[in-house]
Amino acid sequence: MIDRVTALDPARRAGEAAAAAAVAAGTDPDLDAPTTDLTAAAFFDVDNTMMVGASIFHFARGLAARKFFTTSDLLGFAWDQIKFRVGGRETDVSGHRDTALSFVAGRPVAEVVALGEEIYDELMADRIWSGTRALAQMHLDAGQRVWLVTATPVELALIIARRLGLTGALGTVAESVDGHYTGRLVGEILHGPAKAHAVRALAVSEGLNLRRCSAYSDSVNDVPMLSAVGTAVAVNPDSELRDTAKQRGWQIRDFRTGRKAARIGVPSVLGAGVVAGAIAAGVAYRKR
Numbered sequence: 001m002i003d004r005v006t007a008l009d010p011a012r013r014a015g016e017a018a019a020a021a022a023v024a025a026g027t028d029p030d031l032d033a034p035t036t037d038l039t040a041a042a043f044f045d046v047d048n049t050m051m052v053g054a055s056i057f058h059f060a061r062g063l064a065a066r067k068f069f070t071t072s073d074l075l076g077f078a079w080d081q082i083k084f085r086v087g088g089r090e091t092d093v094s095g096h097r098d099t100a101l102s103f104v105a106g107r108p109v110a111e112v113v114a115l116g117e118e119i120y121d122e123l124m125a126d127r128i129w130s131g132t133r134a135l136a137q138m139h140l141d142a143g144q145r146v147w148l149v150t151a152t153p154v155e156l157a158l159i160i161a162r163r164l165g166l167t168g169a170l171g172t173v174a175e176s177v178d179g180h181y182t183g184r185l186v187g188e189i190l191h192g193p194a195k196a197h198a199v200r201a202l203a204v205s206e207g208l209n210l211r212r213c214s215a216y217s218d219s220v221n222d223v224p225m226l227s228a229v230g231t232a233v234a235v236n237p238d239s240e241l242r243d244t245a246k247q248r249g250w251q252i253r254d255f256r257t258g259r260k261a262a263r264i265g266v267p268s269v270l271g272a273g274v275v276a277g278a279i280a281a282g283v284a285y286r287k288r
Contacts, residue, residue: 040144046148049235149215153171219237
């Protein structure tokens, strides 16, 4: 039963739905490291933190290659993602809520999950930051649980978490009826304050002490989540998060090599995968 406050706050509803989905999915039984530190955990953003580029766009590229939708649909989706990731702040999320997962409306959940497994192998496995993966493993080796916290659909987030040997994932929850997606979200995209709500809700459910927990992200949009835990780490940070991290004394880890995106005129929050994919989609569209 959703209380009145949650019902009136899409971000809180999204966060609590994400936490509920993570708990329902359970812990991966194949984890090698035993969980011995039950009150501490780590939370990792995905896009540009754990993975180069935007996971949802890699997923969309894979679906387009399978004729799941047209190239022009992919171009429009790419443009929406670019606008959202460059200018997206907490106040902009509502405008994307109704269209964020429209491309899977009417599709069986099981079909999309199966495709997600294939697409992870094809387009995502080689884009994992080894440095960030090592940070996650450090927490696992210490007997702590590790969750991904991402705006990407929870089904895809869970696939990524399982492939990386992590505990689970908090992601955007898409509404489904009789095993088929409706194209609507529960609450809104798991972004900004919604991520912080998800982490707090999971902490209550799992008995975590947030002062003993850690969070990792590349984006200033995730300051609410980073502020909710005892240890915040900026990973491959955008310029705003780098400034915030310095001001607050947060750790900074940068695994990028060569010239930073900001130095060549591309906002670092965009991610190489989104830029390259959008350009490729645009070229394909013009050739049609």
